[in-house]
Every structure is written in C-alpha cells, then in structure tokens.
Amino acid sequence: MADVSTHVPSPPPQWVENFAKFGLTAKGVVYCLVGIIAFMAAFELGGQSTQNAGKSGILKTIQDLPAGNVLLGIVALGLLCYAIWRFIQAVKDTEGKGSDAEGIGKRLRYLFSGLVYGALAYLAANMVLGNSSGGSGSGGSRETLVSKLLAQPFGQWLVGIVAVATMLVGLYQIYYGYSDKYRKKVRSAGLKDEVEHQMIRAGKVGYMARGVVWLVIGYMFLQAALQSNPQQAGGSSDAFQFIENSTYGSIILGAVALGLICYGVFMFMRAKYQPIYTTSGAS
Template identity: 40%
Template sequence: MKPGSNDKKDWIEYAARAGYSAKMVVYVLLGALAILAAFGSQSSEQLSQKGVFQEILQQPFGRILLGLVALGLVCYAFWRLVQAIKNTENVSDDAKGYIKRFFFVVTGLIYGTGALLAAKMASGTSSGGSSGNQTESMTAQLMSMEWGLWLVGLLGAIVIALALVQFKHAWKADFISKFRQGEMSRNEIDASCKAGRGGCAARGIVYLLVGIFFVQAAWTTNPQEAGGMKEVLQTLLQQPYGPWLLAAVGAGLVAYGVFCGFEAKYRRTRLN
C-alpha cells in the first residue's frame, strides 16, 4: 500500500459523509415545507431547492448554515464522480454498468449545480432563480435544436426509467446491502429500511411526474408543459384530496432525508 493511501481514502469517505449529511438537510426541509404547504401554512411557491435554501437563510447564522450546505453538496457531487471513476459500487463492466456510472456523473453535475446556487445565495450574489422558469427555459432551448423534440422526449423517458428504479428500491429495499450492517443495531437496520422505502417511493412519484411533464412537453411542442420539483408538488396539491397527497409525498421526502442521515453514518464508501 502506498504511503498516504489511507489518508486519501479517509478524506474521500469524509467527503461522502458530508455529502449525505447535506442531502439529509435539504430533503428533510423540502419535505417539511411540502407538509406545511399541504395544510396552508406555507406557500407552494417555496416547494423547490431554492425555497429550501431561502428557508435556511432565514435562520440565525443563515448564511453560514447555507454555506455549509453548499460545501456538503460539493462534497456529494465529488463523491458521485469518484463513484463513477473508481467504480466504488463494483458495477459490471458492460453497457448496464457504464450507464449506471454515467448516471453517477449526471447526478454529480446536478448536485454541483445546486451547490453553486446555494453558494451564490449564501454570499448574497444571487437570490436564486425560479426553478419553473429554469426548467421551461432549458426545455425551450432543447426544442430549438435539431432533433430537440426527440431530446426532450428522451429526457422524459430517462427520468421515468429512474422513477421505476426508485420504485424497485422501495419494493426490494436492496439499498441496505450498501450499508455496514455489522455496525448497526437491528432497530437501526429496520428504521433505515423503512425510511429508505418511504423515501424512494416518494422520489419515484416525483421522478415519474417530472418525466411525464417532459414527455408531454415534447408531444405538445410546448416547453411550458415541462416542470421540476415545484411543479410536481403543486400538481399534487391540485388533485382530489390534494393536501393529503402532498402531505404523504412530503412525509416521504422527510423519510428520504432521514435515510440520507443513515447513509452519512453507515454507507460503505470503499475504494477499489
């Protein structure tokens, strides 16, 4: 073993755990905002990543707290890239494995973008943009390209496929195999399974609707049909029994935040 290799592994593990901790904060707050919005105690306009960051800013020492969240999201983005490059999940060396590693890169870039927004808001250089406008703008730009409608439709199909993966995790609880279960009590294993199942189910619902929005935008050639997290949660609120649907999904997002907390403590982060 090369000198300093253990230090490198420790540093990467700390980054991963910081990343999962930041995700815990974001999802717990997002879920809590959704529950409050379901019963009229919070505006549904705040049901987005931007809304979570604004909520953090309003707390005592809000800029410092949001800066820490931004740093944690940077760590998570870095960890996702490490997963892709070092194959920490030991995915197969075939098309399916490469697709999974590509997904790690994409999610790393997404969380890196979130980290940049949080950092700008913490520093006061940005108040954050409207998530709905950003999604609509991105969709319009894609549609303006050659084969743009197909790209938007393909993006929607990919997101729907990710939703199915989330539902599979919720059904099988196969995520628990990535935990250091020998260090966990029986109650912790049960709690992480329940939180993970509820969280993956909620994320599956969100992904499914986001994917449908993109497919619908491509089908109707209308970028305004596309939407992100805020549009999904607002759509749920507008359905029959909407407040209860939104509250249920909000509770699932809180559960996913709790699951991220278990990941921060017990997730395996080995390097090959």
C-alpha cells in the same frame, strides 16, 4: 468463504470518507426541509406554498434563518462534497461496478447525480455571495432547457426522450424502494436489528416518494413535448403544485412530503452508519 474474503471492500482515505459523510448529511438536510415545507404547503400551515418547497426555495429558506449565510455556506460545501464523492465513485469505480454495459450505466448515474448536486451547490454558493436570489427556481431552468431543445431539429422528440428517461428514473426509484438492492448496503453495515429495520423502512418510503416526484416531473416534460410548450415543464416545486391540484391532492402531497422527510432521515443514517468503500475488489 475464501473467495468471498478476497472481495471484501477496503477502507477509503479519510478525506474521501469525510466528503461522503458530510455530503450525505447535507443532502439529508435539504430533503428533510423539502419534505417539511411541502407538508406544510399541503395543509396550508405557516403560510408555506409549494413554490417554497423546491430545492432553490429551500436554499432561500435556509438563507433567511439567523446566520443564514453561514448555514447556507455550510450546506453548499456539503453538497459540493457529495458531488465530488459521486464523481469519485463514477470515475474511479469505487464500488466495483465494472466496465460492462450495466456497470457503465450505474457509474453514469453516479456522474449525473454529481452534476445535479454540484449545480445545486453552485446555486447555494452564488446565493451566499449575493449573486443570485434563488428565486428563479428549478422550474425556470428546466423551461430554458426545453426551449433550447425545442429549437433544435426534431426538438419535440428530444424533449420526449428526456421526458421518458425522467419517468423511467422515477419508476426505477420506486422499484429500488421495493427491491432488496438498497437493503444490501444497509445489511452490510453490521448494524443492530432495530437500527437496520429503521433504515430499511426510511429508505423504502423515501425512494418511493422520490420516484413519485420524478414521475410527475417526467409527465410535465412529456406535456411540454406534446404541446411544444416549454412552460409545461417544471421542477420539484411544480411537481408538488401538480400533485396538490389533483384529486385528494393535499393528502397525496402530504404523504409524498413525509416520504421525502424519511429519505432525508435515511441520508442521515447512511452518513452515520454506512461504510464508505474505495473498491469492491481485493484489497
């Protein structure tokens, strides 16, 4: 027990904890809206389409609400806080992942996550300032990326590597949902059994749904590589459209959408209950 006590995480500065919790809440808002719009698109409710379910489409949906620019500004700030927290995790190694190959890999994932949500925060801020309509969507940015990669020597191989890496991320998300890895953080919070079980169920379904979306995006990148056609690549809205066009597509898309809503709820629960640490070493 004495050895365990020397590795009890220490509490972070208040501003770091506030950044993390505000960021997790903003992320939860985005994923819940993505799931809701995708579910409505799957069953043709309210005139929604899969194009509106992409993250850029969700930002436009927020902007179109009453006081939309204010709400979108709050979401942008929250996403920026989330990105900054991820950068802190990566650079300062706040969870004690270490500097071996496995630890560096995990910290690079935090860095990548920070870059993704930092870019989303930038897009949202530009929309608030009137510098972007948000209409180009994530699919357009991916097509641009693939075009640039294909123009390089061994371009198809480069796009293929991106495709395989993306699909591996999807498979890892599904595995992560099935494994006990994310449950350890939930169980370390000392929650009541009912709340803990709810978090575990929401996390399991949410991670699996995210994994499916990443797998589809990776498959589209692979098709872009094989056909040397950047228009085959796409983002989440294109992935939703791909799923919807498949056999039993509406049912599958509806299930994935519900999973993404669960992931958003899991983010809310993490913001409320999960301890935020500065280090996993001795305090």
